[in-house]
Amino acid sequence: MTYVADITRIPDLPLQAHEHGFACFSCGQPLTTSAVRYDGKGGSILLHLRCANEMGQRLIVDSWTNRRNNAPAA
C-alpha cells in the first residue's frame, strides 16, 4: 500500500476510476485529495485513509484468528 498525497497526479488509473472521478474502493464515497493506493495483480484500488486503516485492521483480525485454518503449504 502506498500513500498518495494528490490523487489527480496518478499517471495510471486505478480499477475504480471513472469519468466522474475517483471513488473509495471500500465505502464508495468520492475521493478528492489524498488516498491510500493498493496495487494488486489485476490492477489498483484507492481508499480513504480511514477506510484503509479500517481495512488493514479487519484483514489482520480475520487472518490472525484463522491463521491455522487452511494454511497453504510452505
Ligand SMILES: [Zn+2]
Ligand atoms: Zn472510503
